Amino acid sequence: MHIPDGYLGPPTYLAGFAACAPLWAIAARKLKETLDARRTPLLAISAAFTFLVMMFNIPLPGGSTGHAVGGVLIAIVVGPWGAMLSVSIALVIQALLFGDGGITAIGANCFNIAFVMPFTGYYAYRLLSKALSGGKGRAIAAGIGGYVGLNIAAFTTALMFGIQPILHTGTDGRALYAPYPLSVAVHAMMIEHLVLFGVAEALVTGLAVFHLENSRSAWVLRASAEETRR
């Protein structure tokens, strides 16, 4: 889901930065207001965690690969704004040091993976955990939240790929950037995320929340809920 350099034309990648700039500013302000100094290490652990989770490539046999992100789990622990910042940091490091995701696409990738995913997944989790009570219920809600978040992020990523031929096709009919039309991009991205990578995300999120709920570390899940309720 990391868009490399060269797939997005300047209007799209600049729009990505333009969308993220105010979101990063809001995230910083929110954390300034609510972040408890004792919970600061959780932000660091979250950034390192998502970096690692994204290294576990899962093959779609004979086709492609993908991975979970952990973005919704992080949103449950440090809040969606905290997730926006910690996942963004991981994405920037991946782009600069490891060439995973383009540097021109940092804004677009942060929008999809650090904003769309944690927010949609987190609110799906909050909504569901009202109906599903108890540790097991919340773990299921978290798993579904992970599935929802990753898939909506895959969808917005596919939209960015798919609008490129509409925006940038040369007079010779050749694409200048990402070459596949919207229908192809959305199909390809959604099938693999709905069938496989979303399930991996659901398992990571659900099992981690289930484990945390039943461990002495359950406070990790509680305080952030209080912070965001305030």
Added chain:
Amino acid sequence: MSPSRGSRELRKFWVVLIVLAFLTPLGIYLPKLLQGGSAWGEWGVEEVEKMIGYAPRGMKRLAELWKAPMPDYALPGQEGAPASRLSVSYILSALLGIVACGGGAWLLGRWLAGKKKRRS
């Protein structure tokens, strides 16, 4: 939660991260075993050329903009090395990632949390 218990649990999380770092070679071997190929939309320019018959002009230009020091989590000069050696690169990249991401987010968090204290 007493602060000491909290920090002991946080230490547990860091240990989990280190263990995960040593497991990351699974992310190389599993796709190799099942012929996963590249992620959709993350092909190199040559791969795109093979798929559609030409290299998009803008893509070619932008793709050369940035040369990452450790492309695909391989140590410099190790791209295309056998999987066993790539695994070592992968683990080192994972550890470096923990330091860089953890350090970056920790500094940011401390700066933000510190600002709140000064204000109140």
